[in-house]
Amino acid sequence: MSKKFIYKRDIFSQELINDIRLICERRKNLVHRYNHILDSDLIEANIYEELSLKARYNYLLKLARDNEIPLDNRCYYVEKI
Numbered sequence: 001m002s003k004k005f006i007y008k009r010d011i012f013s014q015e016l017i018n019d020i021r022l023i024c025e026r027r028k029n030l031v032h033r034y035n036h037i038l039d040s041d042l043i044e045a046n047i048y049e050e051l052s053l054k055a056r057y058n059y060l061l062k063l064a065r066d067n068e069i070p071l072d073n074r075c076y077y078v079e080k081i
Contacts, residue, residue, distance in 0.1 A: 013069045016060060020071065023057045 030050055037043055064071055 009067075013067070016064055016067075016069060017071065020057065020060050020064070023053055023060065027053050027057075 027050070030046060030053065034043075034046055037046065061071075
């Protein structure tokens with residue numbers, strides 16, 4: 001394997017891990033928002049955003065597994081839709 005390929009794979013792996021962590025952080029913020037909103041339209045928007053985050057998270061996990069990228073267990077947001 002060339003050094004250039006390994007370097008690109010490392011960058012891809014790090015970006016993927018960062019994206020997964022970002023989704024976990026966005027979900028934590030979303031849960032916090034649920035506790036403070038009263039408007040039914042905003043509640044509905046949060047529900048759709050949560051579904052979107054779940055779908056994106058599951059996609060990124062699949063991508064990580066397919067590319068054999070090791071993940072830590074800091075984010076427990078693995079529910080399937």
